[in-house]
Amino acid sequence: MLLNLSRDSRDGGLCMERLAGRIILLWGWRRALVAFLAGAFATLAQAPYDFFAACFISFPVLVWLLDGAAAPVAAGPLRRMLPAFAIGWWFGFGYFLTGLWWIGGAVLVEADSFAWALPLAVVGIPLLLAFFYAFACLVARLMWSDGIGRIAALAFGFGLAEWLRTFLFSGFPWNAIGYAAMPVPLLMQSVSVIGMTGMNVLAVFVFAMPALLAGRRHLRLGLALAAVLVAAHVGFGYYRISTPIPVDGRNLSVRIVQPSIDLSEKWDAAVRDRIFRTMLDLSAQPAQNGRPAPQMILWPETSVPFFFTDRPDALVALGEVLDDGQTLVAGAMREEGGNPSRADTRYYNSVVAIDGSGEIVDAVDKVHLVPFGEYIPFADLFARFGLEQFVAGPMNLTPGNSRHAIAVPGNVRAVPFICYEIIFPDLVAVDVASTDIILNVTNDAWFGDTPGPYQHFRQAQIRAVETGLPLIRAANTGISGVVDQRGRIVDALSMNTRGIVDAVIPLSPQGGENGFGSPRISGLVILFLLGVFGAALGLGQRQRWN
Template sequence: MRRFRNDGLAVLLGAISALALPPSHLVFVLLLTVPMLLRLVGRARNWKVALRYGFVFGMGLHTAGLYWLTDAVLVRADEFWWLVPLAAPLGAVPLACFTALPCAFARLVPEGWRRVVLFAAVWTLSDLGRQFVLSGFPWNLWGSIWEFPGLAGDVMIQPAAWISIHGLTLFTLLLAATPVLGRRGMLAGLAMLLVWVAAGSARLIWPPAVGAPGPWVVLVQGNVPETDKQNQDAALGIYRRYVALTQSGVADAAARQKQAEAHGAAARPIVFAWPESAFPGLLERDRTAREVLMQAAPDAAVGLIGSVRYGSDQRPRNSLIAVMPDARVGAVFDKAHLVPFGEYQPPFLPVQIVPGGGFEAGPGVRSLNLPGLAPIGPLICYEVIFPGQVVQASDRPAWLLNITNDAWYGNTSGPRQHLAAARMRAVEEGLPLARAANTGISGAFDGQGRPLARLGWGIAGSLVVALPGPLPPTVFARFGLPIPLLLCLLCVLVALAPSVRRLHRTITISK
């Protein structure tokens, strides 16, 4: 009974911890749940029991944090009704394996500051690992808990420009675990928090020099339900809706540009963007549709449209297509990070569950260089959640564009957490970011992650944003994931060093 009681407590602690994630941002709950998890680990008979506690904690955390996956199944509940109660738990299983590791490793050192440091470091290393294993899914990262709205959130996320969201996760865990260290530990945590706030404030008060202003970006949000997107009879109506919203949005941007020029401002190009798979057909092959669209937006320098396309191998791609004013296709970008089980068939599965094997992956992240425009960094859907993997280093863009279709996940925390991930990439890279989402939330951030504009969930409209210029490459943009990796390895070394020295002395004496 004690075993089941402790497992139940670990699951509950994990589920409560999910309240710290966006959009709830109940950060203080981690001051309860993380210390209690460490207590369970300390009371475990051996490392295997500690491993189990970490796994069930992860099941609670990620099942609660991924509850919105159920909405995607409900869209096709007539076919996958049996998966409704299983979607979130099944998504949590692989992620829970990563939360089990830090609990097992924590048993390598005695209770105290060394256990806290080792636990935080291995947890963060596990998060780094799950960015790459099985296509990668770095969701529910605890560094994101600081992305609450307003100035306070802007301050707390600034250090990501140096250490990324993974570095924020490391320090979040160190802070959350301080109650187990007594008064001195709490004071050390308070000092760390004050340094964090000072560093974030300094970056906001004395920002780096900003580059040349970006374009006017018109983000078109059609608010098309996923059931309509799958209905071929609704295709023409969807196209007309997007064209009408584009026409009004581009006209609004042109009027603002004229007003700005009247006050001495320089001319900016106008770019409009449709969300992921917004075009209900094959835009690359439909010149008539491209002509009608660009005639409706004569002031636009380019349209960036989400559409399926087929390559020379006759395999489908989830793509962004750049349409020029003369209706020709100026460039294409194919999504490289595909969603397993949704967009492609994992090769290790013996049973075919994705029709036709799904989409073909693109070659990877790259910048689009189009006439009259600074380089653009396109990211389709959840490609934006991968820290350090969103920018082509050899051809750094002036701004990032994330197009997505979050209609699958309803009015839940899923789209809001996706938006938070996009905001963090803007801070890490020092680049403004615009986001066009089918049902919301569309918006834009500057290179410090401060909101510029926002169009809420479930609204059809077009959002006009004058993007600022890029900031110089941040420390993280220059050196990437080795920064949080080295931070974690340093913490591991500090935590294990006394044990290694004692082992060395023991071997020396025995000789």
């Protein structure tokens, strides 16, 4: 029997070696196609599919493609870099094209005006993002070696690229590879220690490890390391999930309103009163399941369909609905300047806090705007070519100067993040210091019932785990819900439903519960150490470009 197992193992190894050999020897368009398909297949590891095993196929294929990334001996330095760069670009293009195609839905909301921008949204954005993964593969190939060294080099390259993706060109870290390793709360807890940078690095390191099955070098070491990392990931998750959440005795009773308003009506003057009445009626419903009356009510992004400066009667109506001691936090457009005909009038995507008397007591403006959706970068230059906003909206927006916590009843501090601001780990980590709750308001109706809203919710969910703070999220058409400090969904509304969520949230000490130091610093330390490890192996073998 042992003889048969040994023979089966050898046969399996030979099959992997033959498969790897065929991939390594691919050339031309076949090599590009396999890289594209490998990247596209890896998308299945992201929400809502959560098939993380896909990455255990895609990344070994990428390793073998890079093994064969050779240039002519007489080629110059730039020419020698091109094969690895091209492989990474095709891998990235497949990954982002299949993972972000739903962005095109935003430009079709008003197709008569914006259908021309569909190719730019669906193809142009993935085409540009693919350069980050091209850079990752180029960096990895510069450190390339035999055996496990190249796995470390690839993990370092991707970790560096994903870190750069958080801030370069305004930043867009959507669907970072690390999310593939966190499909459920049990597997989300490690991010509280090593942050997204660390998760990105270690996820690629483990996902790419099966590439060693096609050879003998470092096979046992690699499998042992992968097993230890996976065991630590799962074990720490189990420990943290089973450990009671520290609380300080305070509770906040909240209501989330999900109105599910069709975008075709969003800025239609003829139906604004009906939309506002819908919001009021949902907010005024009796508390559900015997829960206490909400101390805070949360409305989604831009849920107020007009400027409060134009409709003072709306504040009177809110004062009639809200009780003393209640606060409404609502997404609303805000203007400064008071005269829409003036060129210096500024518009903000904001959340406003309104007390029981119908008075606006605070406001926070969106700081990180969506390029080409909420503003045009280098607007004067693009205006020469007649280029305006790609996404239908009421006006171009001005970014806020800073973000601060809103005081809500019960001596609670809540920091709001509007729409995709919640996907930036470092942005959230900085702004939630000495805070009790994270608020996220959004309007994902732009993207319909596609993977986009599910991916957005997952990234918001991870922010709760990173910071050790509960998350309250209101989305126009979903997904709205309450997420606890461990990333578990306390209650939520499904997509495209109209309703409310009532919940009582026990609060942790301000600033969250993570006692292991900054996850951001921990992630960068892991990135640095793995880079040193990969470079040492690569330089030790003195392997150069072929």
